[in-house]
Amino acid sequence: MHKSLLIDPQKCTSCLQCEMACSFEHEGAFNPAKSRIKVFEFEHGARAIPYTCTQCDEAWCMHACPVEAITLDAATGAKVVHEETCVGCKVCTIACPFGTVNYNADTGKVVKCDLCGGDPQCAEACPTGAITYVDASWTGYERMRSWAERLDAGA
């Protein structure tokens, strides 16, 4: 069973614990500037939306890479950048329609979400459940349930 990150912006308070956890996992320092997940605020923070790679099945970044530095992690479904192979050409950053692959000028390589090998630290760190790691086939389950609950309440 593959799992996916499920993001529920309604629950996000914009605390950035996810960005800190992500950077700590990958960089060994608390450094949101190097986070692979970013939280965006709109209208003075009335809405906050975490955004990161959704691990496309037909991943444009993976197909565009000329040196096959991005490969599929069969266990998690993540598309993973291999730093030793990446030449920093940035073609993947153009190919990705969502902007979730980015170049790190310090290393000369690109970075993207790798689902932390199946234990995504952003989901682990999120205090409100705005980011969870769930069965990829049932990302809509909770939302369905909450609407079903409304029907139940109205019945």
Add this chain to the structure above:
Amino acid sequence: MSWQRRILRVNLSEGRAQVEALNMEWARDFLGERGLATKYLMENMDPSADPLGPDNVLIFATGPLSGTMASTSGRYAVVTKGPLTGAIACSNSGGKFGAELKFAGYDLLLLEGRAQRPVYLHVVDDLVEILPADEIWGASVWDTDAWLKQRHQNPQLKVAAVGVAGERGVKFACVVNDLHRAAGRSGVGAVMGSKNLKAIAVHGSVGVKVDDPKRFMQAVKETKAVLWDNAGRAELERVGTNAMIDVMQEFGGLPTRNFREVQFEGVENINPSAMSARKANGHTNLLTNKACFGCTIACGRIAHIDKEHFTVVNRREYWHASGGLEYETAYAFGPVVGVDDLDALTFAGYMMNEHGMDPISFGVTLAAAMELYEMGVITKEDTDGIALNFGSAEALAVMAEKTGKHEGFGQVLGLGSKRLCEKYGHPELFMGVKGQEFAGYDSRALQGMGLGYATSNRGACHLKHDMFAEDMEDQTGQGKAKPCKDSQDRVAAVDSTGLCLFTTGAWGLEEFAAQLDAACEGEWTAERLTMVGERVWNLERQFNLAAGLTRADDTLPRRLLETPAPSGTGKGRVNELDVMLPEYYEARGWTPDGEPTTQTLQRLGLVSL
């Protein structure tokens, strides 16, 4: 580690910025944020300097836990000599700016001198630029924020700025960061404006490392669990700090109409229930809650104003959401001025954030002006034709904007309550201490709060001690001195960590020590933190004594000392400061004149001045 071990010193007169090594001896003794900045202030300026002159020093300081995974790690402090009080000013703020300064590689930013022309500071890691601010001089905080992000093509910049109020020397101007968080009190924004410094825009990618990552993450996990499970935390998330307005109303500690009364008949129109209530046209004031950086409490309120409300009708620029009412803003725009129009209160809050002013000082100053108006001392001729009656939502909204823009009678309100009351010959109507206005707690019902107000080093303040539990339990002044002193030291320690005081509903100093000990070099215990707190408090006191303050400044207005509370739990009581203050000095190890004894200074490792 956990400290970046670097400070950024910027001399605005000379247009020069330089990086210095953090004095680690001071870091060990004063920790960070409030404490460390106080030490740096003391060592870098003459306490008798003019607060709005070039010889004042303005410090932005993070703490060792700022920018770490610890909950509420977004705090930073602004420390300087305050223009409202002539005493040391220490205002802290949340949002994201403080952590960003740390991520750029600095523990502390020290600003000295005065720029010849308006400038702003642009910091991206090692890049430090002092750039012309002519295009944004006169702009609001919100426009300044947007302009800087566009000018540098960097939406990730975090901005701390002053509005027109700070530029024009409004005595209670604040520094606003991230649009609606503020280093709010004591006029630190006026100091920034006096230096011709419009804004500080920072982006950092250096990051923060801790001493023992594994142990730190374990400590963070455990302390976060304690915080998360705390009922008070859940209440702050659900209701926000304005939950206090119902508590104070019932208790009879809610200052109303410039402290003539202590309960307000309009509370139900401005309390959390009112904020969440849906009006007939579908409008609700409250939209959502919001966290500061790294915070797992999320007490912040995001609200919006009904488009049909008189304050914003045909003013589309205020139809968006922004920071909503917290307890102190609800009090300062509500009971103390007698107004219960929720959207007018929210609009006044927008004005404070947009133009950079302390809502508490503004509200209490307006309250004094209203009392003078009702006494007939000032008239419509003084107030630009606006009737300043208690309860007037129009007066609140119009004067909030005028004060922010430094127009008309707003210029007089911008003096603060003490100077305004003196100007009109009624100094007794000033409700505050050392020139700074009271927060929303009446110290006839809350005796220990009164002692805390009277002895706070930055003037009247509810956040420099913690006497709620004692005061709610016992309405007399008996035995309040020692707990007040102890809580002041505890708060001073917490304020020096880089974390938020609101964690202390769930955490004792042990929880702070556990996180600090894993994050920082050296051994950190609750006892050592207590010592740091007491050291910080005494150093602040030394600054004030050197600035010319005396025992006579540790007092309360006659209204609280001589006029009994008219209702509530404290009915018939006055504040018993005359009993508490000598006990307090003794508990502190100070002379009867309120000066630390040589023995006390030696015990704390401080030297006499």
